[in-house]
Amino acid sequence: MSAGGMLEVDWHRCQGLAMCAAALPGLVDADRWGYPRISRRGTAVSPERTADARWAARSCPLAALRFVPADQ
């Protein structure tokens, strides 16, 4: 059902709380300041991690993380 997608950061909202890194081990880690190592293009999410990524995006207290599903 799921085709994976991309995780993107709204850099103006992100305050480096590092909760996404805690929620997504092996997919997102935090830099020395707590900001996720996600490039401007985003990080690709495999179909297996899609549910985790959606949940992490919903859980970001600053709504700074976005999951963009791949085109069906």
Place this chain on the structure above:
Amino acid sequence: MNNWSLPGLEVGGAAAGPRPVAWDGHGHRLLSGARLGGAVPPQAHLTQWGPLPGYSLEQLALRAQHYALLGAGGAAFPVHRKLRAMMNRRVGTVVINGAEGETCSGKDQVLLRHVPQLVLDGAELVVRATGCRRIVLRLSPGPGDTGRQMEHAIAARNATRSRGERLNISLSVGPDSFVAGEASAVVNGLFTGNAVPTGLGVPPRQPRRRAYVYLSNVETYARLAVAARGIDPGSALISLSGATQPRVTERAPTLRFAELLPFAQPHDIVITGGWHGAWLRAARLLDTQLTPAAVAAHGGRWGAGAFVLVPSEQAVAALIAVSQFLAQESAGRCGPCRLGLPQLAGLAARGDLEGARALAAEIGDRGACGHPSATSSAVVSALECVYPQRLQRSVAA
């Protein structure tokens, strides 16, 4: 060396130098019909270049593609792709980006002051091809009175037209900062009043509206106006500053840098492509032709055509000044940029190449715009150029 300064930047407590906003009178293509001291009037412009062809979007894109026209704001995006992205889309605004945020660049101001009709031609081609009704010319409040001169140029152009053929152009002045000239910052400034970079959708749209925005740099419009007439628009339009008379010049691309910088010593440094660019010893550049490809082949960057000559004994002072300036010019909205760039400037001041490389990797390509990653590469390039012995040591290790 006496009288040395960097345009718009304080170096080692010395005052900031003047920006290169004066034309030296050399024209090769865009400025070939211009005279020092004023703008080419509409009638003389028409005599030199002939009438503006009426092209569809596809015809205009084919012309741009034929001459491999690239955007001249720094990112070198192919113009034909930008034009074709507007196919079958409603374009709400055509933006002429003249907000030259880079203090070492003045070529857009020179084009606006001396050949405003050529720049307006380029925008009119896009307006006609897209069916858009509105043009906005975005300027920075920098030196000179470019805005007033453009009002005269627009009035003179429209005075020769019947009512239905007049261009609907408004002028808008943004803040005087480095990142305010970035494309998304210009679009945000125009439509929300807050000129900060957020990154653009591709192609960009007006915030809260469905219409698309066609935004391009001043020089790019002038070159499009030449290409549309079936004339090769190629030339080297260059802003020079540092340890040389600050000026803008337009030359044949076959010329070499040694002819522009006759007093440069081999150990002096040339900052190529502006503050986000690459630092090179003059010895590597002086025999190079004035084309983006030739400069890139020697490890340099063309960017918007800004080149700054730094005397070798001022290299460390310039490195500190430029890295601090780039850190200060962060809009401060994205963490990796706000926190990373001051630390990077600190490492640059200590000459810590290894530390700067590690921090540049940490900053990465993150944030809403290209400022943090472009600054990281520029500072690392500057350190490699200023401290070549550390580069060799780290390669050996």
